[in-house]
Amino acid sequence: MxxxxxxxxxxxxxxxxxxxxxxxxxxxxxxxxxxxxxxxxxxxxxxxxxxxxxxxxxxxxxxxxxxxxxxxxxxxxxxxxxxxxxxxxxxLRQLSFFWPQVIGGPLPTLIDSKIQVVARAAHSCALQPDRAGLRDLAGEIEWAKVTQTRPADYESAIAKAGRTPPMPAHDVARVFEAYEDIRRDRNLLDFESMxxxxxxxxxxxxxxxxxxxxxxxxxxxxxxxxxxxxxxxxxxxxxxxxxxxxxxxxxxxxxxxxxxxxxxxxxxxxxxxxxxxxxxxVRDYRSTPQVVRVANLALKSAPGTAAQRLELVAQRPDGPEPTYTEYDDEPAEATSVARKIAALIDSGTPAREIAVLFRTNSQAAAYEQALADAGVAFAVRGATRFFERAEIKQAVHTLRGARQGAADDPLAATVHHILAPLGLTPEPPEGRQARERWESLAALAQLAEDVAAARPGATMDDFVAELDARVATEHAPEFEGVTLASLHSAKGLEWDAVFLAGLTEGMLPIVYAETDDQVEEERRLFYVGVTRAREYLAMSWSLARSPGGRKTRKPSRFLDGLRPASPSLASSRRDRKQAKVVRCRICGNTLIEAAERKLSRCLDCPADYDEALLERLKAWRRATAEEQKVPAYVVFTDATLQAVAEHVPGSVSQLSRISGVGAVKLERYGEAVLALCAGRDPGPGDPADGSDEGEPDDR
Structure with a gap:
């Protein structure tokens, strides 16, 4: 060489x-x-x-x-x-090699998650934290171990570090000590002990x-x-x-x-x-000068010496100016972001090159609903690496075992058949966790289709070899959809277009960032989010959680000096459009959640929909999704179909009033949905011109 x-x-x-x-x-x-x-x-x-x-x-x-x-x-x-x-x-490689020489006996069992052991330790201390509490305890034990803090020193260590424990410090110390006792007694090894x-x-x-x-x-x-x-x-x-x-x-x-x-x-x-x-x-090859300028300004007011900061110098051609948009409430913000994403996709930006980033995972739900309503496929990126997910481990194991007796059918069809019993249904289930599992399996199925397209005649052996290579390098298959991710899980990644959403005080910086050091870490998190964007960067915030709520929120302090001192209210108002207050048509309560607003009733209020019509709508959706090769929720979500079955619209005008049925979906699917509502099989010739002759005034 x-x-x-x-x-x-x-x-x-x-x-x-x-x-x-x-x-x-x-x-x-x-x-x-x-x-x-x-x-x-x-x-x-x-x-x-x-x-x-x-x-x-x-x-x-x-x-x-x-x-x-x-x-x-x-x-x-x-x-x-x-x-x-x-x-x-x-x-682990070194410890495993020298274990017989240094200690002898069986090598300890490596545990991927502390939760179960922490639960036993808490129970032994007469404590019963919930699942979230157990996660917090596990995180606190990890912090103690990586900082070389022993159980006996934990209380003084967190006082010195200015750290707030998830429960009284002496209880955390007791659980920590019990955890270590259980781990040693059962010959278990966690990552820190390794x-x-x-x-x-x-x-x-x-x-x-x-x-x-x-x-x-x-x-x-x-x-x-x-x-x-x-x-x-x-x-x-x-x-x-x-x-x-x-x-x-x-x-x-x-x-x-x-x-x-x-x-x-x-x-x-x-x-x-x-x-x-x-x-x-300092030469930035990723982002446009406009994005780099925001990144540099984001850190300019940070305390500390300038020598510790890197002033990036953009190397790419100019791109669009980053945008700053204020909304009246969260649903309006999510709806607008979804609409902008749909426009980007229509103009040629691949969905996989777009991301919506937020501070906490709890913010994802509004964007999942808004993107589904806009007919945009998406994938939620979590902290768990793709090939470490339980469903993917099971799927890879099953695929490896199935290659021996695999038929000579086309590769993609064979993989779909093998994954079907594991949960790869024709359409995704409702519920975030169930849908994440489905998306993982769908990504494997899509990989099989990609391998077959790239190598005609590829066999199951070829596919498993591709899988093994990806497992070794943690090269997860791509899902053709918009990425929804927390700022922490986005580190190390990049996209053509990035939407930083929910940029309000109390969210970024997060409300429990109390010390100067904690606030500055939040600023660095914002910087990481900005620098994920190659070309298009959109930042937004909302003044209230729900439509009609008090507009008491303030935009994040990290936007100071970045956004115009007095934002152009004309353009801001053009985009932000306040979502109207929607009340339950049965009990009259104000509706906040997207699914409730779509149905015009509380989820626990009695439904009055045509069950047979709902089944016909779902069957049509399944066939349409298969034909278009998209997830079923991209056609319509379950909540939208249920709303259709409850309202039974008789015209385009009535159908368009249902949340989740926008102009694009009206044009694509309006004829078929109205035909089904009228008791006819969807087919050519159904009117879609919106004629409202004879329509009663039901306003």
Whole structure:
């Protein structure tokens, strides 16, 4: 491999980083500046120059997906044997190898989730927290463990950290201690204990430390701003007294301090290693100058020294100006965002290149409903990685087992048939969790169709091989739909168009961000959201939760200095359109939830719909969705069909008054729906011109 050819195509700062072959090296890399490109070329250059062999290099990052991407790039650069792993993967590999020598006996069972063990521990302490409380307790135990806090020291540690516990601190400490007792008694290993045991093994057994340090002599650590004290302890154990380490990160993207991460190791790297080489990557290749300007301004008023912030320099051509829109209430905001997304898709932007980002997962429901009403497919991105979801593990296992006896039918049809018993129905079920499971299975089915299209004649063996490769690199299949995601789960991703929604005080910054440090972490979260956008960035907020509610909300302080001092009320009002107050036609109460407003009644008020008509509508929807190859909710949601069955419209005018039946859906499906309501089979010739002759005035 020619060392100079490895450096082809790098910009001056990336080139400086790639040529800094000996550590310590600190690469401060802003969003979209090509940090993965810089560090993989640096590694390949080190191998080509003879500075290190592939087997001596350990590149560490935080996600399986990022590690897989790094391995793929290194293979393309001629360095396929470099170890690119997560902290946990590298630690587990070493701990498993040396376990018989150090401890002996069976290796502990690794637990993916603490919830069940935490529940047993809480029960043993005569505490009965609910599911949310158990999650909070598990998170608090994780924080304590990564910060090397013992149960006996927990109360004083959180007081020093200014941390608010999910329950009285002494109760958390009791549950923490009981959790550790249960874990040890049952020979269980959590992720934090895995790192701790590996670091302890290296500290206490010099012979093992020498073997590991002889194996790995050249270290690269990505996303260094997210390192917590426990991970730093393990890294120091790997390094020993050496300093051949390259760290990469961006202090402005530290958003996991609540989990124990600290940017201090990155910002303090030059103090720890006064002879370190420091390179700053500031050329932003991801976003337009308009988006980059917002990103830079978002951090300008943040406290701290300017030396710790990276002023991004846009490299792309101009794009549209970011927009700022105020709405009267949340339903109006969600409806408008969905309408804008539909317009973007109609103008040629792929749905998979659009995202709606928000601070908390609870905000997703309004956008799910609004997008479904607009006929736009979507997928909710959660914290669980795709191939770690229970339904996907089960599906992959089933597909692997089915390849032996697979018939010679077309690949896509075979995969659909195999996944059907697992929940891949022709149309998605109602309910968020059920629909997320369905979407996961639908993504696998779509992958089978993509493989068959790319490789005609592909077999189940080919498909399973593709799956295995994706599992290894955490390369999830794409779902052709708009992404709905929290700001935390969006980190590391990017889209052509990003809608940052719900930007109000109390939501961003979140209401429980009380200290200056906590508020600044919220500001960095906003910065991460802004820098996910390549071209189109829309920011919005609403003054009230529900139509007719008190307009007491204020736009996020992070918008100060970004949006016009006095927003153009003409354009803002044009977009924001207050949703009218809707009352239950049975009990008269004000309706807030989207499904209730669609039905014009409370969900628990008695329904008066034609059940036979509803079944005919659902059967028609299923056939239409199959024909158009879209999820059934993209045609109409269950709530919309139920509203149709309750109102039984007799004309286009009456049908258009039903929430969820917009102009596009009226044009596409109006004839068929009206035919079904009239007791006829849908077919050609049904009027769609909206003639209202003889229609009673039912206003």
């Amino acid at each position: 020619d060392p100079d050819r490895v450096l082809d195509g790098l910009d001056p700062e990336q080139l400086e980083a790639a040529r800094a072959l000996r550590g310590p090296v600190c690469i401060l890399a802003g969003a979209g500046t090509g940090k993965t490109r810089a560090i993989t070329h640096r590694i390949a250059h080190a191998v080509a120059s003879g500075v290190a062999t592939e087997q001596q290099i350990l590149a560490v990052t935080f996600t399986v997906r990022a590690a897989g991407e790094m391995r793929g790039r290194l293979r393309a650069l001629g360095a396929p044997r470099v170890q690119a792993r997560t902290f946990h993967s590298a630690a 790192l701790e045991l590996t670091a302890a093994m290296l500290a206490e057994h010099q012979q093992i430390a020498d073997r590991v340090r002889d194996q790995y002599r050249y270290f690269v650590v990505d996303e260094f701003q997210d390192v917590n004290p426990l991970q730093k302890l393990l890294l120091d154990a790997w390094l020993g007294d050496r300093d051949d380490v390259c760290v990469v990160g961006d202090p402005s993207q530290t958003i996991y301090s609540f989990n124990g991460a600290t940017p201090g190791y990155l910002t303090g790297f030059s103090a720890a290693y006064p002879h370190a080489t420091v390179v700053r990557l």
